Amino acid sequence: MPSSREQDHSRFLLGLDDGRIRGILDTLPQMVWSTTLAGMADFFNRQWYEFTGLSHGDTDGEAWIDVLHPEDRPHIAAAWRESVTSGQPYEVEYRMRHHDGEYRWMLARGVALRDSEGAIERWFGTCTNVDQQKCTEERLGLIALELSHRIKNIFSVVGSIISLSVPRRSEFRPLAESIMARITALARAHDHFRPDVGDNGIAGARDLKGLIAVIMAPYQNSGSSEQRLLVEGDDVDIGTSATTALALLLHELATNSVKYGAFSNAGGQISIALENRGGIVMIRWRERGGPAILEKPEKRSFGTKLAQRAATAQLRGEIVYRWERTGLEVDISIPAESMG
Secondary structure (H helix, E strand, O other): OOOHHHHHHHHHHHOOOHHHHHHHHHOOOOEEEEEOOOOOEEEEOHHHHHHHOOOOOOOOEOHHHHHEOOOOHHHHHHHHHHHHHHOOOEEEEEEEEOOOOOEEEEEEEEEEEEOOOOOEEEEEEEEEEOHHHHHHHHHHHHHHHHHHHHHHHHHHHHHHHHHHHOOOOOOOHHHHHHHHHHHHHHHHHHHHHOOEEEOOEEEOOEEHHHHHHHHHHHHOOOOOOOOOEEEEEOOOEEOHHHHHHHHHHHHHHHHHHHHHOHHHOOOOEEEEEEEEOOOEEEEEEEEEOOOOOOOOOOOOOHHHHHHHHHHHHHOOOEEEEEEEOOEEEEEEEEEHHHHO
16 A cells, blocks of 8 residues: 555645646756657657757657767667666666757666556656766876876886896896896786776776786797686676786796796696685685695795785785695685775
């Protein structure tokens, strides 16, 4: 049974004539529209006509789509037909022609009005001007791209400085090459995760499997027909803040594998299993087919310490090493909130 408040509301609406309802809708600060059950437009409020500069009735039926940008019309028409057919809410962004001839970005939303049996009677919706927001997003995107380009140049400059500062026959050359390799790994990760700018502004997040593919690609033997790297399990979206630490961590594990582990043998393999437990992301690194491990290393290398710091300090996670005879096993647990 409807509540007394709902009954009072229904009696209030039934007591209004069409002119009174139109008057109320004309006072709203945004565009309001309505369509028939079949999706044919039969009402727009005053704000719609003031924005478009058209006369009443000019956009009834399916003519409303003529005020949209020609590039937006096909997918907007398809989205509207999908909502009318399925009864699902309608929400899209498109460019609408202003009465001055310029196009402005709009956010259109629509919902179905249903009877007591749940059957759709008609559709009601609004159009909200989001043009300023879209322009701001585009400006921020251009700034992000410029910063990204400059950061990439910094990686190149730092690597060149290190290379030129240490003679090839110097005793410090191995250390210099190790540092340059880490810088290169970070540059590859940055290049993969650099922001993109499109109609929707900046695309920030990427996936963990994509990062693994980028970091691990240089360490695999492309001439081998065997699959040397297997990545399986749940993929996880990651943001730019976690990229640096994850890139360093994966790079150190990969370079150690090339020197001492599975990737030092032609038939060696590495498997990486990913699991998203909701609050915790698990990364399980397993090496097989490399030299047998006879004992745990007495000292931790600089790279191992760096990987440990990346996992614990930057990602607020934990990393556990097990030097099994068949190969190194590493379990990394990271709070899901640190992956953003």
